[in-house]
Amino acid sequence: MSDNPVFAKIQSEIDENPVVLFMKGNPMFPQCGFSAAVVGALTQMQVKFKGIDVLQDGEIREGIKAFSNWPTIPQLYIKGEFVGGCDIVKEMYEAGELQKIFDDKGIDYKSA
Amino acid sequence: MAMDAAHIESLIKEALPDAEVHIDDLRGDGDHYAARVISKEFAGKSRVQQHQMVYDALQGRMGGELHALGLQTSTPEA
Numbered sequence: 001m002s003d004n005p006v007f008a009k010i011q012s013e014i015d016e017n018p019v020v021l022f023m024k025g026n027p028m029f030p031q032c033g034f035s036a037a038v039v040g041a042l043t044q045m046q047v048k049f050k051g052i053d054v055l056q057d058g059e060i061r062e063g064i065k066a067f068s069n070w071p072t073i074p075q076l077y078i079k080g081e082f083v084g085g086c087d088i089v090k091e092m093y094e095a096g097e098l099q100k101i102f103d104d105k106g107i108d109y110k111s112a
Numbered sequence: 113m114a115m116d117a118a119h120i121e122s123l124i125k126e127a128l129p130d131a132e133v134h135i136d137d138l139r140g141d142g143d144h145y146a147a148r149v150i151s152k153e154f155a156g157k158s159r160v161q162q163h164q165m166v167y168d169a170l171q172g173r174m175g176g177e178l179h180a181l182g183l184q185t186s187t188p189e190a
Binding site: 092 | 163164176184
């Protein structure tokens with residue numbers, strides 16, 4: 001797909017962890033309102049996820065944008081698949097579509 | 113760096129001529145916008161693809177010059 005070395009690193013993160021959120025800050029202390037909103041939705045659903053703080057790693061910060069063809073952070077991956085950024089995740093959460101993805105992919109969550 | 117709403121709208125319409133575009137300047141600072149974009153071109157596309165089309169229209173400004181643009185996309189009949 002590309003010879004960008006950071007892509008392999010990103011690929012292994014999303015292969016090894018069922019739910020991965022590339023975000024600014026960490027899940028305990030998000031450094032940006034958009035990242036915080038997605039953490040909020042996942043926490044509400046009690047979904048286990050790995051937060052990757054792009055502020056700690058400039059290569060991932062730029063690399064993930066090219067990898068997903070998506071210009072902004074946060075970015076949510078479920079089972080290796082890019083689901084969306086803050087607006088999409090929020091919309092899907094409110095419409096019950098995020099819950100459906102977790103059902104389909106066999107990921108535990110608590111329904112509201 | 114800020115961008116004015118009319119400029120955002122014109123870039124989107126250049127790429128998606130049929131689009132209906134509504135832009136709110138959320139804080140009145142020319143830096144935090146919410147946009148609703150309605151276009152026939154979105155039909156049959158996933159949300160991710162629809163947003164990518166709008167980001168493409170903005171030619172790399174999103175995430176740079178344009179810090180915050182909340183986005184909602186839909187097709188006319190939806």
